[in-house]
Each structure stands twice: as structure tokens, then as C-alpha cells.
Amino acid sequence: MSSIALPRIRMRDQRESLRPFALATPLLLLLFFSFGAPILALLSRAVYEPTIANALPRTIAALRADSGAGVPDEPVFLAFAADLKEAQAQGGVQEFAKSLNTRLSGARSQVLRIARNAGQDQAPSKEAMIKAAPLLGEPRFWAAIRQGANRFTSFFLLSAFDLRWTDQGTIGAVPADQAVFVRVFGRTFLIATIVTLSTLALAFPLAYLMNNLRPAIAGIVLVLVLLPFWTSILVRTAAWTVILQKYGLLNDLLLWLGLTSQRLELMYSRTGLIIAMTHIQLPFTLLPIYSVMRSVPPSQLRAAQSLGAQPFTAFWRVYLPQVMPGVLAGCLLTFILCLGYYITPVLIGGASDQLISNFIANYVNAELNWEMAAALSFVLLASTLGLYVTMTRFLGLDLFKMG
Amino acid sequence: MNGLRRTTLLGLAGAALISQPQTAGAEELTVMATGGAWQAALHQAWFEPFAKKTGIKFNEQEYTGELGKIKAMVETGNVPIDLVTVETSTVLQGCDAGVLIHLDYSKIADRSKFLPGTALDCGVGIDVYGDVLAYDTTVLKEGPTSVLDIFDTKKFPGKRAMRKAAAQNLEWALMADGVPAADVYKVLGTPEGVDRAFKKLDTIKKDLVWWDAGAQPPQLLASKEVVMTTAWNGRIQSAIDHDNRPFAIAWNDQIVEFDMISIPKGAENLDLAYKYLAYAAEPEVSAHLGSYIPYGPVRADAASFVPKDVLPKLPTAPDHMKTYLVSDVEFWGDHGEDLIKRFNAWLAQ
Numbered sequence: 169m170s171s172i173a174l175p176r177i178r179m180r181d182q183r184e185s186l187r188p189f190a191l192a193t194p195l196l197l198l199l200f201f202s203f204g205a206p207i208l209a210l211l212s213r214a215v216y217e218p219t220i221a222n223a224l225p226r227t228i229a230a231l232r233a234d235s236g237a238g239v240p241d242e243p244v245f246l247a248f249a250a251d252l253k254e255a256q257a258q259g260g261v262q263e264f265a266k267s268l269n270t271r272l273s274g275a276r277s278q279v280l281r282i283a284r285n286a287g288q289d290q291a292p293s294k295e296a297m298i299k300a301a302p303l304l305g306e307p308r309f310w311a312a313i314r315q316g317a318n319r320f321t322s323f324f325l326l327s328a329f330d331l332r333w334t335d336q337g338t339i340g341a342v343p344a345d346q347a348v349f350v351r352v353f354g355r356t357f358l359i360a361t362i363v364t365l366s367t368l369a370l371a372f373p374l375a376y377l378m379n380n381l382r383p384a385i386a387g388i389v390l391v392l393v394l395l396p397f398w399t400s401i402l403v404r405t406a407a408w409t410v411i412l413q414k415y416g417l418l419n420d421l422l423l424w425l426g427l428t429s430q431r432l433e434l435m436y437s438r439t440g441l442i443i444a445m446t447h448i449q450l451p452f453t454l455l456p457i458y459s460v461m462r463s464v465p466p467s468q469l470r471a472a473q474s475l476g477a478q479p480f481t482a483f484w485r486v487y488l489p490q491v492m493p494g495v496l497a498g499c500l501l502t503f504i505l506c507l508g509y510y511i512t513p514v515l516i517g518g519a520s521d522q523l524i525s526n527f528i529a530n531y532v533n534a535e536l537n538w539e540m541a542a543a544l545s546f547v548l549l550a551s552t553l554g555l556y557v558t559m560t561r562f563l564g565l566d567l568f569k570m571g
Numbered sequence: 572m573n574g575l576r577r578t579t580l581l582g583l584a585g586a587a588l589i590s591q592p593q594t595a596g597a598e599e600l601t602v603m604a605t606g607g608a609w610q611a612a613l614h615q616a617w618f619e620p621f622a623k624k625t626g627i628k629f630n631e632q633e634y635t636g637e638l639g640k641i642k643a644m645v646e647t648g649n650v651p652i653d654l655v656t657v658e659t660s661t662v663l664q665g666c667d668a669g670v671l672i673h674l675d676y677s678k679i680a681d682r683s684k685f686l687p688g689t690a691l692d693c694g695v696g697i698d699v700y701g702d703v704l705a706y707d708t709t710v711l712k713e714g715p716t717s718v719l720d721i722f723d724t725k726k727f728p729g730k731r732a733m734r735k736a737a738a739q740n741l742e743w744a745l746m747a748d749g750v751p752a753a754d755v756y757k758v759l760g761t762p763e764g765v766d767r768a769f770k771k772l773d774t775i776k777k778d779l780v781w782w783d784a785g786a787q788p789p790q791l792l793a794s795k796e797v798v799m800t801t802a803w804n805g806r807i808q809s810a811i812d813h814d815n816r817p818f819a820i821a822w823n824d825q826i827v828e829f830d831m832i833s834i835p836k837g838a839e840n841l842d843l844a845y846k847y848l849a850y851a852a853e854p855e856v857s858a859h860l861g862s863y864i865p866y867g868p869v870r871a872d873a874a875s876f877v878p879k880d881v882l883p884k885l886p887t888a889p890d891h892m893k894t895y896l897v898s899d900v901e902f903w904g905d906h907g908e909d910l911i912k913r914f915n916a917w918l919a920q
Contacts, residue, residue, distance in 0.1 A: 259673070266667035273909035274760075276667070277901055346909070348916040355919070414796050433730075435796065436780055519735065519781050519918040527915070533639030535908065536668045 211549070214324050214542035220316030223264035224251045228317045231310075238307045242294045245304070249292035252283040270537060271323065272312040278303045311335055324543035349527070349544065353551075356523045359442065360506035364453070364499050366446040371454035371498065379461045390458075397451040405512045408444040409435060412516065436518040444516050445509060452505060453498035460494025500559050504552055524548055599628045600843045602654040603641075606633035607786050608809040609830075612863035613656070613697075617851050620859070624850075627843060635784070636661065641835050642670045650837035653844045660738065662694035662831045663904045671833040678845040680852035686829075688897065689869040694831035695848060696869035698860055701825040701886030701895075702739050705807040706799040707792050708817045714799075717823035717894070719747040721799060722775055732791050732800035735781035737914035738903055739801070739826050742896055744771035746824055752896045760906065769917055781918075792818055804886055805864040822891040828898045829869060861885060 189196075221228065226247035234240040255261040261283045269276035278301035285300055286292060298305040315323065315333060326332055326339065330347040334340040341347065374393075378386045396404060411417045412434040422428040434440040464487065472482035510525040517523075524544060531541035602618065604610040610633065618629045632652070634640060638661055644650045657665065665671035671693040676682045682690045689696030704718040711727065721731050721743070733740050742755050748771045750758050758764035780797055782788055788802035789810040804825075810816040832851070834844050850856060857868040858876035865884035868877065874887075882888055886895075903910075 260669075262667040263669050266664075269905065270908060274905050277905045345913050345916060348912060348919055351916075351919055413794055415794055514783070519779075520920070522919070530915075533635070533637035535911065536638055536642055536664055536670070537908070538642075 210538070211542050211546050213539045214546045215320055215322070217267070217316075217321050217324070217539050218319040219263055219267040220313065221319045223255045223260055224248070224313070224317070226251050227313065231314060231317065237311075239305060239310055245294040245297050246292055248304075249282065249286045249297065252279070253286040256283045256287045268312060268316065270540075271316060272303070272309060275303055275309065275312070308335060324539045325546065327540060328543040328547045349524075352522070352524050352527055353547070355521075356507055356525075359438070359445070359509075359521070359523065360503050362442055363445045363449055363506050364503045366442065367449045367453035367502050368495065368499055370446070370450060371457055372495065375454055375458040375461050378458060380466075393451055393454060396447070401448060402511055404448055405444060405515050408440070408447070408512075409515055412440045412443070435516060436521075438518065438521050441513060441517040441521050444512050445506060448512065449502045449505060453502045456498040456501065457491065457494040460491050460497075464490045496559065496563060500556070504556070507548065507552055598626070598840070598843060599630055600653050600840055600847060601630040601632065601651055602656075602847075603632040603634050603652050604656040605636040605785070607784075607806070608813075609785070609805060609864055609866075612805075612860060612866075615863045616859040617856065620856075621847055621850050625846070627846075638665050638668070638670055641665070642668060645670050645836045648837060650835050650839065652835050653838045653840045654832055654847065655835055656697070656830060656832050657694060659688075659691070659694070659696075659829050659831055659898065659900045660903045660907065662691050662833055663900050664907075665833060665835075666691075666693035667904070670836060672836050672838075674834065674848075675845070679848045684854075684870050684872060686869050686871060688900065689829050689831075691831065691900075694833040695852065696829040697832050697851065697857075698830045698866035699827060699869060699885070699887055700830060700866045701804040701822070701827055701891065702734075702801060702898075703804045703807070703825045703886075704799055704821040705788060705792060705802045705818055706821070707795070708819050710795065710798055714819055715821045717821055718743055718801065718826075719824050720821065721801065722747040722771065724775055724778055727798060729798035730778055730780050730796065731775065732780040732782050732788060732797045734801055735783055735918075737907070737910045738898070740772060741765070741768040741910065741914075742826060742898075743801075743824070744768040746896070747771055752824075752894065755896060756899045756902045760902065765910065765913070769913070772917070789814075789816065789818070792816070804884075805866050808865045808884055822886075822893075824894050824896070825886060825891065826896045826898050827886055830866070 227244060230244040230247035231240060234244050252261060252264075255264055261280065265276045265279040265283075268279060282297055282301050282304070285297075303309045315321070323332070327342070328349050330342050330350045331339055332342050374389075378389050381389065409416075413419075414431050414433065414435065416435075418434065419428075419431045423431070434443070468486055468490075469482050472486045473479065477485065507523075508525055509523055510529060513521055513523050513526055525548075528541045528544050528548070531537045531544065604613055610631070614629075614631065618631065621627065622629045634655075636656075636658060638657070641650075641652065641655060644652065655671075657671075662671065666673075673692050674695060676690065676695075679695060685696060686699070689699075702718070704715055704721055706714050708714060715721070715723075715727060720727060721733070741759055745755050745758055745764065745768050746752060748767060750764075759768060780791065780800075782791060782800065785803050785806050788800040789806055791797045791800050793810070793816060804820060807818050807820055811818050832848065834841065834848075838844055852870070854868075854870050854873040855876045857870050858873040860866055861868070861877050861881040861884075865881060865886075867885040867887040868874065877885070883890065885891070
């Protein structure tokens with residue numbers, strides 16, 4: 169009997185466990201097609217950049233046949249001229265020139281000049297081409313071409329860490345005056361840490377207070393916290409510019425109270441940025457702490473004290489461990505959201521307070537270098553996920569169990 | 572099960588609604604410009620008269636002047652924009668990235684009639700503007716006379732604002748350091764020249780505030796956040812003329828630039844777009860804009876159509892052209908990416 173029934177039960181169990189997934193399929197598909205796939209497609213640009221390889225099939229073949237490193241021989245130059253002529257005819261030469269210019273500053277106009285000459289059917293020769301475009305006589309030009317010949321590239325990911333392939337084929341640092349991203353990543357994490365700690369310093373006492381107030385008054389306080397939360401982040405940021413500017417409310421107030429003798433420079437400064445971000449992030453830190461605090465019975469603290477614990481010991485040994493998941497969840501939420509701040513640094517931060525999102529936006533919008541933007545996004549996403557995994561694994565925090 | 576089927580049907584109906592092709596009404600031209608006082612002037616000077624003349628409806632949109640949005644449209648093959656105004660350096664970028672089409676000048680106007688550098692492959696000039704220095708006359712009784720005075724923190728102490736960009740600022744830094752206007756780009760093309768420019772900028776770095784959008788300089792002056800700021804001349808003039816602000820402009824050593832208009836790749840109403848470009852390039856029409864915002868025409872033969880009271884406000888007025896520099900687009904196409912990166916690294920220090 170049982171030998172026949174068992175498989176049937178197992179099948180039914182499997183079907184039962186699949187059913188929730190079947191119900192969620194439309195949502196999962198929507199998530200994949202509207203969220204997952206575009207992100208993957210964009211991130212893939214960080215490592216896949218075929219422009220140079222597509223534009224120069226002959227040159228790359230000739231380079232393979234060429235003997236050594238450095239400046240190649242005549243056949244490669246002829247192949248290069250032929251490739252550019254075809255690219256010029258098909259209208260793709262400028263895309264190639266821009267792509268090469270990313271790797272080698274100043275290459276753009278020289279490549280376009282060679283392409284124009286090739287289009288005019290001037291008989292090309294190595295000597296004439298180097299004369300028209302001196303960069304072609306330098307090893308670094310051909311090093312850039314050789315690197316670009318590979319459709320899969322580490323150039324952009326290395327750039328995101330201020331690194332590059334040197335001419336000797338090793339990985340080295342970029343020149344100091346071009347090194348910007350490591351510092352910006354560091355700054356992003358620093359500001360996120362400061363804002364997280366500031367919100368925690370404000371949110372923990374407030375949550376504790378709300379928990380001990382009469383429900384009616386606690387409700388009013390909660391609404392006061394939530395009201396700004398329901399206002400658009402742009403509006404709140406703009407409001408802070410009104411408050412923080414040199415002839416703004418805060419400076420007027422400080423002068424009137426006699427606390428300062430001259431107007432403070434709060435706008436376009438890190439102080440202003442941290443004040444505004446702390447205000448915007450406060451509810452994100454507060455609400456998880458508050459919800460966990462509510463689930464801790466107040467009688468436990470009284471019980472601890474009646475058993476002889478000092479108030480601080482009772483708080484430290486009984487209360488805090490129980491609300492710790494809420495504290496960690498709130499801090500993690502705020503920290504991760506801070507990593508992606510864009511509009512507040514733009515409007516309130518100074519030039520040296522721009523975060524990594526601002527650089528990503530600049531590469532997407534202004535410089536049209538989506539490969540670099542993808543590489544920076546990848547590093548940001550990977551570090552965020554890494555942080556999340558670390559927090560959940562090693563600190564025993566499970567956000568999925570929080571609800 | 573019934574509920575499920577109903578949901579599916581609703582979903583399909585929704586999808587059908589979304590994918591329904593847009594019904595074409597009257598002829599319509601969608602143009603995207605960078606907003607503010609400038610777009611309002613474009614509307615009055617050109618869009619509205621053209622719409623009246625031809626019966627073509629204008630659909631105006633605004634954007635920040637950065638081509639990322641249009642690149643995304645072109646890559647997804649859905650380009651609901653027919654014309655877009657861009658800065659000169661952006662035209663070059665859009666050309667290189669395959670985002671803007673190469674214009675067919677036989678459908679617009681004789682290319683030789685335009686001022687040098689205003690009829691580019693992927694964009695045709697619409698106006699001439701100046702990057703100048705502006706200040707509040709009630710704050711600075713004895714104001715600066717040259718843009719380069721922004722580097723003089725002894726005579727003019729206090730915060731000053733510049734555009735958060737490498738272009739123009741590096742040129743001015745070199746000029747303030749004694750490089751003649753004619754040699755600026757030659758010097759800036761060398762590593763030593765770049766070092767020299769940044770060294771000069773270093774001298775005022777702690778006094779600088781940075782602006783992004785063209786509407787910010789008048790606000791920075793009005794809120795007295797800064798004592799002087801670089802600006803586009805039209806935005807300042809507009810604040811003087813329409814908002815009665817006590818601002819003034821220092822014209823010497825201005826950098827002359829051009830606004831351009833381009834057609835994005837894949838624009839649906841190509842013929843209409845060309846029709847508009849041909850209209851706006853007519854000498855008399857091209858002089859209209861100056862009456863609404865003090866930017867000059869890009870055609871030499873249009874100068875005689877500019878109203879007499881507008882002329883002295885233009886960047887091209889003889890009084891304003893004593894010393895000036897014309898922005899070199901090709902230079903920025905070549906060195907822009909590296910200089911911008913270095914500028915950002917410099918800002919972050």
C-alpha cells in the first residue's frame with residue numbers, strides 16, 4: 169500500500185510547493201524583463217566593448233601577423249588605412265575615434281584626419297600616415313589598438329579602481345592627476361557611515377521615547393516623522409537649500425540668537441549635505457527600530473530590575489540584544505540608500521562632496537561613456553551586495569524574517 | 572480559475588491599449604530645448620511664428636542639454652524627438668556617438684553664409700552667446716572689467732562662482748596667467764600647459780562655488796551667495812531687463828560660443844525638421860531671437876536685421892569684442908575626456 173501511495177504524496181507535495189511560484193510567475197517575469205535584464209544588459213557593457221574590434225578587422229589580422237610589440241610594419245598601416253576608409257564610407261569612423269580616444273587622449277582628431285585622407289584616395293604609406301598623424305608613430309597608440317582588439321575588456325573595470333594596463337603588460341596605477349574613483353568610493357562610504365550613525369543617534373532615543381509615550385501622543389509623533397517621509401526627496405532637498413543658504417533661515421536664526429557672529433557657509437559644504445541627508449534618512453532608520461521595540465514587553469525590563477540588575481545592566485543585557493535586529497536593519501537600510509544618493513549632493517554638496525552616483529550620472533548623460541558608467545555601477549552594486557551578505561551572514565541579521 | 576482568467580484578460584486588454592499605435596493628427600514637430608529664459612525666447616522668436624506660418628503644431632519639451640537621454644532613445648529605436656538644441660561641444664559628441672544625423676545643408680541654406688564654426692556636420696548654429704563675468708552693482712561699487720578679474724581675490728574678496736566644467740575655466744586660467752588668447756589652445760594641448768592652468772585655478776579654489784545650470788548664476792548673485800560669477804550673457808541680461816536686478820556684465824576676455832540645433836538619428840518627421848531649419852536660417856528670421864534674449868545671429872548677412880536697441884547688448888557688439896576667445900570645439904573633442912576627468916580629480920582634492 170505505502171509503496172504505491174508514497175510517490176503520489178511526494179508528487180503532490182512538489183506540486184504544492186510549486187504552486188506559489190506559479191502564482192508569482194507573472195511578477196517574476198515582470199521583474200526579470202523590466203528590472204533584471206536591463207540591468208544585466210547595462211552592466212555587460214562594463215566588460216564588452218566591440219567598437220574597435222568591429223571597425224578594424226583587417227588591422228587586427230595584420231597585427232597578428234606582425235612580429236613584435238611597439239610600432240608595427242608597413243602592412244599594418246595599409247590595413248589600418250583600408251579599415252578607416254571603409255569605416256568612413258559607412259559612417260562609423262567617429263564612433264571608433266571616440267572609443268579609441270577614451271583609451272588614448274588626443275587620438276580622436278588624428279584618426280579622423282587619417283580617415284579623411286584615406287577617403288580621398290591618397291596612396292597611403294607608413295611614412296605619410298605618421299607625418300599626418302604623429303601619434304601613429306608612437307608605441308602607445310598601437311598598444312591601445314591591441315588592447316581594443318579584444319571585444320572583452322578589463323579596461324573600464326580597472327579604471328573604476330584607478331588602475332590600467334601598463335605598456336609592459338602589467339597592472340599599474342593611473343597617473344595621480346587622473347586618479348579619482350577610489351577617492352570618490354571612499355568618500356561615498358564615509359558619508360554613508362556618518363549619516364547612518366547620525367540617524368541612529370537621533371532615531372534610537374526617539375523610538376524609545378515613542379514607545380513609552382501614551383499611544384495618542386506617540387501617534388502624533390509618528391505622523392510628524394512620517395509627514396516629511398511622504399514628501400518627495402527633491403522637495404525636501406530644495407527646502408534645505410532655503411534653510412541652509414547664506415542668507416537663509418538657519419543663519420538668520422543663529423545670528424539673532426547671538427550664537428554666531430558671522431554667517432556660516434552651510435550650502436555647498438559637507439556639513440550641509442550631512443544635515444540634509446540625515447533628515448531625509450531618519451524615518452528609514454527609525455521605523456525598523458520602533459517596530460522591534462514595540463515587540464519587546466516592558467515587563468522584561470522591570471523583571472530584570474526586580475531580580476537585582478542595575479538599570480543600565482538591564483538595558484544592556486536584556487533590552488538591547490532584543491532590539492539589535494531592528495537597529496541593524498535600520499542602519500543597513502539607511503547605509504545602502506546613502507550609497508546611491510544623487511540629487512542631494514548635487515543641490516547641497518560642494519564640489520568635493522559629490523558621490524559615486526554623480527559620477528555615474530555624468531558618464532551616462534554628459535560624456536556618453538556608458539561603458540565607464542557600467543563599470544562604476546558594477547563596483548557599487550557588488551560592494552552593496554557584499555555588504556548585505558556580510559551583514560546577514562556574520563551578524564545573523566535576516567531581513568526576510570524582519571516583517 | 573475564473574478570477575485568474577479575468578486577470579489575464581484584463582492584462583491583455585491593458586497591453587493592447589499600450590501598444591496601440593499613436594494616431595497621427597495634424598503635422599506635428601517635437602523639439603527639445605534647454606528651457607529657462609532662453610527656450611521662452613526661442614518660442615516667441617521662432618517656434619510660434621513658424622507654427623503660425625505653416626500650420627505645423629509645435630510640441631515643446633525641456634531637457635538638461637545632456638545627450639544621454641537621446642542616446643537611450645536612439646539605441647532603443649524609439650525617437651519621439653525631431654529637433655534638439657545642443658551646445659557646440661555636445662554636437663561633436665553626439666556626432667561621434669552616432670546619436671545625431673549628418674545634416675544635408677542643401678535642404679537648409681548655403682553653408683558658406685554662416686559664421687566660421689557655426690555650420691557643423693551634425694548641427695547648425697542658431698545663436699552666438701558669450702561666457703562672461705556678472706556681478707551685483709550694489710555689492711561691488713567698482714566692478715570688474717574683465718572676466719579674468721575673477722582671479723583677483725585682493726581687489727575683489729569674497730566667494731565667486733564658476734561653471735562646474737573644465738571648458739572655459741582652463742582657458743581663462745591660462746589667459747589670467749598671461750597666455751595670449753591666440754595661443755591658449757596650443758598651450759592647453761601640452762601637459763605643462765594643463766598643469767599651469769590648474770595651478771592658476773588653485774589660487775582661487777577655496778573661494779569658488781560651482782554652478783551647473785544656466786539659471787543658477789542670477790540666483791547666486793541675487794541671494795548674495797557670491798560677489799561675482801561667470802555666466803551666459805543672456806541669462807544675466809534677462810535678470811536685468813525683466814526682474815530689474817542691479818546686475819552688470821564684464822565683457823573683456825569673454826569666451827564666444829554658439830548654440831546649435833540638431834536632428835537626432837531616427838527622428839520621425841525628418842522633412843518637417845528640415846523645413847524648420849531652412850526657415851530659421853533665413854537671414855531676417857535668424858535675427859529675431861535678439862529681441863527676446865540678447866544673443867546674436869550666426870549669419871553675417873543677418874546683422875543688418877538686428878534691431879538698433881538690441882545690438883549693444885549682444886556679445887558681438889564692437890564694445891564687447893575688444894578681447895575675446897572663440898571656444899575650440901575640436902580641441903575639446905580631442906582632450907575633453909581626459910581634462911574633465913582631471914578636473915573632477917582636482918575638484919575632489
